[in-house]
Amino acid sequence: MQRALLQFFKPENYFEVREAFIKAGRADLIGGCDGLIPAQPPKEALEARRRQANNAVRGDHYHTVANPTAGEEPGERGAEPPKTGYRPGRNTQKRRQGKRNNGGAVPRP
Secondary structure (H helix, E strand, C coil), X not given: CHHHXXXXXXXXXXXXXXXXXXHCCCHHHECCCCCCECCCCCHHXXXXXXXXXXXXXXXXXXXXXXXXXXXXXXXCCCCCCCCCCCCXXXXXXXXXXXXXXXXXXXXXX
């Protein structure tokens, strides 16, 4: 938090600086003419927070919904990504031998 206060001018530190000012009882330094940081967060601060949140859950989170009627516990379904694709039972899952999409070109002998 001290590093963020020393670097209050960096947009990435906006939320830490704002929290530190509020905890220190210096909310008067937020926004206005005499404020060190603006009242509304800059676009860079929002993007930095979004990146930080995405990195925190990357590879760690897999959205699942349990089906209690099938006896599934929360977190069981989809614990590992499917190996066959999104809809494994669909008709187009396996390539049909007779049909190939080669852009309208004449098939080679």
